[in-house]
Amino acid sequence: MADVEILENTAIADVSIRVKAEGIEDLVEGIVLAFAKALGVNEKRLCLSRRIKFDFDDEKDLIIKIFDELIFFKDVYSEIFLRVKSLKINKSRVEILLKGLPVGQVGDLGADIKALSYHNLAIKKKNDLYEVVLTFDV
Amino acid sequence: MIKAGFKLEKTGEAEFVLKGQSAVPIYFFATQDLIESMDDDVFFQAVNTANLPGLEERVCIMPDAHSGYGAPIGTVFAVDAEAGYISPGAIGFDINCGMRAIITNLTETEIRPYLESIVNKLYEYVPVGVGKKGFLKVSRLQLKNLVEKGVLYLVKTLGIGWAEDIEKIEENGSIVGADFSAVSKRAVERGLAQLGTLGSGNHYLEIQVVEKIHNLEKAKKFGISKKGQVMIMLHCGSRGFGHQICSDYLREFERKLDVYRIRVADHQLVCLPLSDPLAKDYLSAMSAAANFAFVNRETITHRIRQAFEKVLGKKAKDLGMELIYDVAHNIGKIEEHFTKKGKKKLLVHRKGATRSFPGQIVIIGGSMETGSYLLLGGEDSLYKSFASTAHGSGRTMSRAKAKRSIRGSDLLKKLKRRGIYIKAASFSGVAEEAGFAYKDINRVVCAVEKAGLSEPLVYLRPIGNIKG
Numbered sequence: 001m002a003d004v005e006i007l008e009n010t011a012i013a014d015v016s017i018r019v020k021a022e023g024i025e026d027l028v029e030g031i032v033l034a035f036a037k038a039l040g041v042n043e044k045r046l047c048l049s050r051r052i053k054f055d056f057d058d059e060k061d062l063i064i065k066i067f068d069e070l071i072f073f074k075d076v077y078s079e080i081f082l083r084v085k086s087l088k089i090n091k092s093r094v095e096i097l098l099k100g101l102p103v104g105q106v107g108d109l110g111a112d113i114k115a116l117s118y119h120n121l122a123i124k125k126k127n128d129l130y131e132v133v134l135t136f137d138v
Numbered sequence: 139m140i141k142a143g144f145k146l147e148k149t150g151e152a153e154f155v156l157k158g159q160s161a162v163p164i165y166f167f168a169t170q171d172l173i174e175s176m177d178d179d180v181f182f183q184a185v186n187t188a189n190l191p192g193l194e195e196r197v198c199i200m201p202d203a204h205s206g207y208g209a210p211i212g213t214v215f216a217v218d219a220e221a222g223y224i225s226p227g228a229i230g231f232d233i234n235c236g237m238r239a240i241i242t243n244l245t246e247t248e249i250r251p252y253l254e255s256i257v258n259k260l261y262e263y264v265p266v267g268v269g270k271k272g273f274l275k276v277s278r279l280q281l282k283n284l285v286e287k288g289v290l291y292l293v294k295t296l297g298i299g300w301a302e303d304i305e306k307i308e309e310n311g312s313i314v315g316a317d318f319s320a321v322s323k324r325a326v327e328r329g330l331a332q333l334g335t336l337g338s339g340n341h342y343l344e345i346q347v348v349e350k351i352h353n354l355e356k357a358k359k360f361g362i363s364k365k366g367q368v369m370i371m372l373h374c375g376s377r378g379f380g381h382q383i384c385s386d387y388l389r390e391f392e393r394k395l396d397v398y399r400i401r402v403a404d405h406q407l408v409c410l411p412l413s414d415p416l417a418k419d420y421l422s423a424m425s426a427a428a429n430f431a432f433v434n435r436e437t438i439t440h441r442i443r444q445a446f447e448k449v450l451g452k453k454a455k456d457l458g459m460e461l462i463y464d465v466a467h468n469i470g471k472i473e474e475h476f477t478k479k480g481k482k483k484l485l486v487h488r489k490g491a492t493r494s495f496p497g498q499i500v501i502i503g504g505s506m507e508t509g510s511y512l513l514l515g516g517e518d519s520l521y522k523s524f525a526s527t528a529h530g531s532g533r534t535m536s537r538a539k540a541k542r543s544i545r546g547s548d549l550l551k552k553l554k555r556r557g558i559y560i561k562a563a564s565f566s567g568v569a570e571e572a573g574f575a576y577k578d579i580n581r582v583v584c585a586v587e588k589a590g591l592s593e594p595l596v597y598l599r600p601i602g603n604i605k606g
């Protein structure tokens with residue numbers, strides 16, 4: 001299971017998260033969990049599902065595209081996806097079944113995640129271990 | 139003085155310069171105490187920004203500056219409008235995040251009995267918070283027309299807003315050159331969903347009263363004549379439409395960096411020459427987002443007027459609810475400026491900075507506790523800061539720390555005891571925006587006055603607020 005933590009020493013107005021994962025599947029789960037953590041959401045009862053699939057060039061492209069989808073669902077459908085139910089991934093294609101809930105069923109949401117910034121975006125990989133730092137515009 | 143390991147030379151009462159670290163000097167328009175309160179990353183980011191290619195003369199940092207993504211919030215620079223480079227990250231995600239000020243003929247005494255009802259009605263009429271949908275449903279074609287023609291289309295064709303508002307909006311609420319075809323499908327979807335929404339975070343709609351008039355003769359020209367007069371201030375931007383445009387183009391710009399062998403210290407500062415088709419597309423898309431934001435603020439103004447009408451039982455015209463001004467603080471604008479080489483067309487990048495041409499209204503929004511200001515653009519801004527000034531009071535504390543310092547519900551109670559009624563979609567959002575998380579706005583305004591960038595006109599005290 002990926003380790004996700006909010007970082008304190010960051011630019012003042014944003015939210016930064018570090019994800020540590022073992023293997024690319026774990027990384028994908030960690031990225032989705034990071035979105036939940038950045039929003040401050042910890043709901044367990046997830047009643048919605050959505051499947052996304054796309055091609056990607058590398059890990060950075062994968063991360064950017066996952067957030068693109070998550071932010072899109074939040075803004076256009078008022079749905080927040082917080083967990084990965086199932087995942088198929090190879091070197092250049094991914095298919096993810098996401099679990100989430102309507103925005104209206106979440107309690108106090110706090111700041112909104114509007115975009116993933118490139119500022120301080122760092123992806124370290126050693127053997128199969130990933131460490132990723134993400135900064136969100138809120 | 140030394141700050142963050144950099145030596146700053148004092149060149150004026152509220153002016154310091156950092157030289158030798160970058161392609162152009164960096165001017166800080168702030169008093170010493172404000173510079174000392176800036177987080178260190180402001181200086182590293184300012185140096186990164188000042189090393190971008192093609193900059194004209196200088197980079198300007200405003201007194202409310204704090205660290206951002208790539209460039210600090212509170213940064214201004216300019217490039218040649220044809221031969222220069224454009225940087226989406228140095229304009230910001232929230233394209234045309236900006237401010238709007240509306241006057242009324244009401245006094246605090248008159249509005250107090252109705253204040254909670256008005257705030258509650260505003261909360262009902264203006265969608266705020268995460269995932270909230272706009273009340274204005276338009277087709278793709280209508281959205282195209284809105285972002286290409288701006289507020290004029292909204293007023294004349296959709297019948298929303300007042301025609302007399304148009305001339306009181308920067309660029310008459312329509313930046314020329316906007317092109318819907320340069321906007322991605324994803325951005326369009328986000329825009330359709332969020333047109334007519336306020337947003338969340340530090341976006342707000344505030345009812346204020348005139349607390350102090352610094353220059354009555356000049357204030358009267360804008361309909362402000364007495365202490366206690368009620369005003370409304372609005373802070374929001376281009377919502378997901380602008381965010382998606384910035385994200386899309388950051389990605390595309392990054393892919394093209396190697397073509398021009400451009401090296402940037404922070405990939406949020408990726409840039410391309412304006413001669414490149416992708417750069418031209420971004421400029422067109424950015425203009426579309428800017429127009430979206432003008433339209434958004436006019437749409438929300440329509441709802442504000444309706445809310446006042448509903449509660450007070452009078453027409454908005456009879457309540458004197460006139461627009462004073464609407465101005466951007468995240469934008470790239472093509473403007474004529476005097477440089478050392480004479481008059482030149484420049485593309486000015488303003489990120490957390492407000493246009494400040496002499497005599498033009500400037501709106502500097504403070505926190506929901508401390509109040510806001512209207513100012514007038516100053517003459518010195520023309521040659522010091524590409525006609526720019528500050529935009530807010532600047533954060534001094536992270537959101538996480540602010541939330542640990544106070545509970546949102548406690549803050550709301552505290553403010554209510556002070557006579558400030560706030561309706562918010564999120565308690566933690568309120569805590570993040572507590573007054574102690576921001577600089578003292580009076581010091582920021584004092585600094586821009588000392589630097590000659592703008593002069594204070596009116597100080598406004600908040601009495602009611604809605605936020606996401």
